[in-house]
Amino acid sequence: KTTSLNYANFPPAPTFPCIQMERWKTQVEERTHGAVAINTFPGGTLLGAKDMMDGVINGQADIGCICMAYQPGRFTTTNATSLPLGIPDAKTGSLVLLDLYNKYQPRAFEKVKVLTMFVSAPANIMSKYPVKTLSDLKGLDLRASGGAAQILKSWGANQIGMPMSATPEALQKGVVNGLFSSLEVMKDLKFAEICRNVTMTNTVIYPFAVIMNKNKWNALPEDVKKIMDGLVREQSAWTGEYMDNHVEESINWSKQTYDINVINLSDAEKTEWDNKLAPIIENWIDDANKKNLPGDQIVTDIKNLIKTHR
Amino acid sequence: MSLTVIGITGILILMLLLFVFSMPVSFAMAIVGFCGFSYIINFNAGVNMVSSELWSVYSKYGLTVIPLFIFMGQIAFYSGVNEKLYKAAYKWVGHIRGGIAMATVLACSAFAAICGSNTATAATMTTVAFPQMTKYSYKPLLSTGAIACGSTLGVVIPPSVVLIIIGLSTEQSIAKLFYGGIGAGILLSILLMFTVYVLCRLNPSWGPVGPQFSFKEKLSSLSGAVEMLILFFLIMTGLYIGYFTPSEAGGAGAFFCLVISVVRRSLSWKNFISAVKDTLRVSSMVILLIAGAMILGKFLALTRIPFNIASWVASLPVSGTVVLAVIFLIYAVGGAIMDALALLLITIPIFFPVAQELGCDPLWFAVIITVVTTLGAVTPPVGATTYVVAGMAKGTELKEVFKGVSFFLPAYILCIILLMIFPAIITFLPTLLQ
Amino acid sequence: MKFLEKINTVLNKCALAIAGGILVFMILLTFANIVLRQVWVPVRGTYEIMGFAGAVLTAFAMGITQKKKEHIRVDILFNKFPGKIKKILSAINAGICCAFFFVSGLYVAKKAYTLYEAGEVSETLRIAYYPFTYAVAAGCFLLAAVLLSDMLLAFSKDVNK
Ligand code: NA
Ligand code: NA
Numbered sequence: 001k002t003t004s005l006n007y008a009n010f011p012p013a014p015t016f017p018c019i020q021m022e023r024w025k026t027q028v029e030e031r032t033h034g035a036v037a038i039n040t041f042p043g044g045t046l047l048g049a050k051d052m053m054d055g056v057i058n059g060q061a062d063i064g065c066i067c068m069a070y071q072p073g074r075f076t077t078t079n080a081t082s083l084p085l086g087i088p089d090a091k092t093g094s095l096v097l098l099d100l101y102n103k104y105q106p107r108a109f110e111k112v113k114v115l116t117m118f119v120s121a122p123a124n125i126m127s128k129y130p131v132k133t134l135s136d137l138k139g140l141d142l143r144a145s146g147g148a149a150q151i152l153k154s155w156g157a158n159q160i161g162m163p164m165s166a167t168p169e170a171l172q173k174g175v176v177n178g179l180f181s182s183l184e185v186m187k188d189l190k191f192a193e194i195c196r197n198v199t200m201t202n203t204v205i206y207p208f209a210v211i212m213n214k215n216k217w218n219a220l221p222e223d224v225k226k227i228m229d230g231l232v233r234e235q236s237a238w239t240g241e242y243m244d245n246h247v248e249e250s251i252n253w254s255k256q257t258y259d260i261n262v263i264n265l266s267d268a269e270k271t272e273w274d275n276k277l278a279p280i281i282e283n284w285i286d287d288a289n290k291k292n293l294p295g296d297q298i299v300t301d302i303k304n305l306i307k308t309h310r
Numbered sequence: 311m312s313l314t315v316i317g318i319t320g321i322l323i324l325m326l327l328l329f330v331f332s333m334p335v336s337f338a339m340a341i342v343g344f345c346g347f348s349y350i351i352n353f354n355a356g357v358n359m360v361s362s363e364l365w366s367v368y369s370k371y372g373l374t375v376i377p378l379f380i381f382m383g384q385i386a387f388y389s390g391v392n393e394k395l396y397k398a399a400y401k402w403v404g405h406i407r408g409g410i411a412m413a414t415v416l417a418c419s420a421f422a423a424i425c426g427s428n429t430a431t432a433a434t435m436t437t438v439a440f441p442q443m444t445k446y447s448y449k450p451l452l453s454t455g456a457i458a459c460g461s462t463l464g465v466v467i468p469p470s471v472v473l474i475i476i477g478l479s480t481e482q483s484i485a486k487l488f489y490g491g492i493g494a495g496i497l498l499s500i501l502l503m504f505t506v507y508v509l510c511r512l513n514p515s516w517g518p519v520g521p522q523f524s525f526k527e528k529l530s531s532l533s534g535a536v537e538m539l540i541l542f543f544l545i546m547t548g549l550y551i552g553y554f555t556p557s558e559a560g561g562a563g564a565f566f567c568l569v570i571s572v573v574r575r576s577l578s579w580k581n582f583i584s585a586v587k588d589t590l591r592v593s594s595m596v597i598l599l600i601a602g603a604m605i606l607g608k609f610l611a612l613t614r615i616p617f618n619i620a621s622w623v624a625s626l627p628v629s630g631t632v633v634l635a636v637i638f639l640i641y642a643v644g645g646a647i648m649d650a651l652a653l654l655l656i657t658i659p660i661f662f663p664v665a666q667e668l669g670c671d672p673l674w675f676a677v678i679i680t681v682v683t684t685l686g687a688v689t690p691p692v693g694a695t696t697y698v699v700a701g702m703a704k705g706t707e708l709k710e711v712f713k714g715v716s717f718f719l720p721a722y723i724l725c726i727i728l729l730m731i732f733p734a735i736i737t738f739l740p741t742l743l744q
Numbered sequence: 745m746k747f748l749e750k751i752n753t754v755l756n757k758c759a760l761a762i763a764g765g766i767l768v769f770m771i772l773l774t775f776a777n778i779v780l781r782q783v784w785v786p787v788r789g790t791y792e793i794m795g796f797a798g799a800v801l802t803a804f805a806m807g808i809t810q811k812k813k814e815h816i817r818v819d820i821l822f823n824k825f826p827g828k829i830k831k832i833l834s835a836i837n838a839g840i841c842c843a844f845f846f847v848s849g850l851y852v853a854k855k856a857y858t859l860y861e862a863g864e865v866s867e868t869l870r871i872a873y874y875p876f877t878y879a880v881a882a883g884c885f886l887l888a889a890v891l892l893s894d895m896l897l898a899f900s901k902d903v904n905k
Binding site: 332378562 | 801803804806809822840847854855876877884
């Protein structure tokens with residue numbers, strides 16, 4: 001008999017969290033030979049971004065995809081991957097995140113079963129005006145989600161938090177002059193039309209997790225559990241790789257279609273930018289220590305894991 | 311019971327609560343959504359769904375335009391600005407059959423150009439226009455119908471929440487979609503005004519003809535409209551130059567409107583308080599309606615009826631035009647039973663590839679879908695815009711508003727047919743942009 | 745009964761006053777943000793604050809809106825029923841809605857507690873925002889109280905009046 005599971009996701013169907021959802025669905029349905037059927041609900045049709053975690057715990061959906069950065073304070077340990085520690089790409093980041101989770105088994109996830117984890121590609125600056133130095137960035141209004149607020153502030157830019165859906169309009173009207181996010185949006189949301197400059201900073205990534213309701217998980221047959229457990233790492237690497245390819249494609253498209261200007265910081269400049277960010281890491285360590293978490297150790301682990309996986 | 315049967319039963323119970331028990335529409339939608347969700351999963355899931363929807367709808371930044379725009383309308387009403395504006399309109403177009411109602415549709419288009427939301431447009435325009443139209447002896451049937459339908463222009467003429475959602479979920483340029491919406495919006499407003507004219511031709515008592523005024527009188531009446539013109543000018547300039555976003559225009563508009571009233575000494579403290587009170591009640595009514603529709607939408611999504619219908623249509627072995635017609639029909643009917651935005655989010659990922667396979671221009675498809683779903687905002691039983699108009703037009707029954715709206719439906723159908731025959735109405739401006 | 749009415753009136757008046765203050769605050773904040781952005785820097789976290797303020801505004805106005813019977817209803821068929829049936833239907837109606845909003849209020853409060861317990865803070869300002877969630881719960885309870893007195897009223901007075 002078929003077990004059917006509802007899988008909720010919050011962004012629109014063509015985005016990478018939903019692409020990986022469809023891939024996972026196909027894999028599970030194939031490998032269990034139809035014993036499990038997955039119903040997917042993209043675009044927040046079943047659960048919105050901020051309701052995802054509690055929604056899965058309460059059984060509104062059986063499976064859900066969360067972006068941990070949307071709930072600061074809640075996922076302290078795993079959110080450490082979004083510190084400016086130099087994660088170079090999504091594949092490395094995804095495996096680092098998964099290993100970190102496995103090592104620390106944070107309490108934030110004790111009420112759910114984790115099916116996979118992955119990260120977005122690193123954020124870079126897309127802007128109307130070229131940004132080559134910190135002084136170019138000073139006072140520039142950039143759209144970024146809350147997670148990146150501290151970073152932009154340290155560099156002297158103004159972080160403006162607004163929904164992604166409000167951003168194209170705000171860019172057009174000049175309410176913001178650019179955005180700080182991973183580069184696939186240049187093509188996917190056509191930001192290349194307006195933002196003709198990209199400054200490569202490769203600083204921050206956003207960690208995601210796919211979680212499942214504990215009761216539903218416990219009720220699954222053993223062979224199905226085994227198949228899903230076998231997919232955890234594979235799915236993480238697959239998603240990271242997909243994301244990296246997708247970003248590359250987006251940059252190439254933007255270069256060809258809109259002739260965008262890609263700016264790489266000089267080494268001296270890069271050091272100066274990185275130095276500005278050092279206090280953020282220290283603050284996070286202090287904060288983690290206050291919550292009785294081994295802050296220093298977590299940061300060291302992430303740095304080592306980056307070396308292992310890159 | 312299969313999920314489909316549960317979904318249909320839910321809709322039937324909704325009808326029962328609405329019509330027999332006369333339960334407030336927003337409450338009924340929320341309660342049916344809650345019960346259905348709980349029945350399919352369990353009580354805990356249902357009640358947590360309701361509480362998280364209430365919180366997330368209430369705290370949504372995008373919805374804060376609603377109280378702000380409504381307040382702007384209330385201030386205009388209590389300070390008598392709208393009265394003067396309609397006096398001027400009466401002197402200029404009152405002698406034309408249905409002239410004031412046509413002017414109201416035009417005012418709705420102008421307001422829609424500022425505001426992205428149907429319901430905020432409806433609430434503001436009802437406050438501003440309805441009492442004035444009644445004063446000039448326009449039948450509520452005509453005036454509420456014109457306001458409700460005129461307000462649907464809010465999502466066709468940019469900025470538009472619906473076009474943004476479609477843009478994000480089909481990866482199209484939102485700027486181009488906005489330009490595409492302009493052509494369709496202008497066509498629809500012309501057709502709505504034309505409907506007013508025809509209706510008043512057939513039933514002269516609905517929109518009585520006023521006397522002809524001399525040019526001098528017309529000119530002097532303009533001094534009364536000057537505040538509203540200044541307000542409109544300030545908002546449009548601010549938007550155009552980029553001083554504020556459309557979402558902020560509500561706050562800016564309310565602020566300017568307050569300043570103008572204070573400077574002209576046209577607003578007493580007592581009236582200010584009344585404006586605040588009315589704004590709060592209307593906003594809470596409107597936002598609770600949206601929350602109710604969202605909760606019901608979660609239940610319907612869970613039954614997978616919208617998904618199933620969409621994949622069924624996608625697999626139909628018929629010609630492209632028929633498939634398109636069925637898709638439009640589903641959006642029109644679907645818009646009648648669930649919130650247009652929720653419906654779009656569910657069905658777009660399925661219908662969009664179908665339309666592309668049929669060789670439709672994605673931009674054209676997006677804009678025409680917007681026009682079709684906007685129809686759903688005025689059709690019963692889940693027709694938020696109509697409810698808002700009926701709730702605010704004092705002394706008017708809901709059935710009268712729905713009846714009034716029904717006279718305008720041919721205009722929508724004609725609009726859709728014209729857009730299918732002449733796709734350039736939509737695609738002309740965006741291609742010019744390239 | 746009278747007592748319930750009185751408490752309802754007082755509480756709803758307070759809620760309305762607070763909501764009114766919030767409305768004015770939201771207008772000033774939007775305008776301040778627009779102006780400060782031009783001359784200096786934008787007010788940090790405006791989007792967040794507006795959302796939270798809007799939530800409290802809507803929630804606190806729900807009760808008074810029900811009191812004034814301004815939540816839109818369909819009464820085409822309902823008005824054709826005889827007075828006695830109307831009374832019974834109204835009472836059931838108010839009873840169901842009262843229970844619904846009471847339970848919703850409880851669970852919104854539970855949600856607020858979860859936010860507090862998990863230490864969740866807002867994205868930009870990094871402030872704990874669970875008090876606003878509690879305020880929405882309070883709004884639900886106010887509405888439930890108004891509905892309760894509506895239910896009792898349906899029995900004591902003629903709904904035709
Ligand atoms: Na609009
Ligand atoms: Na409808």
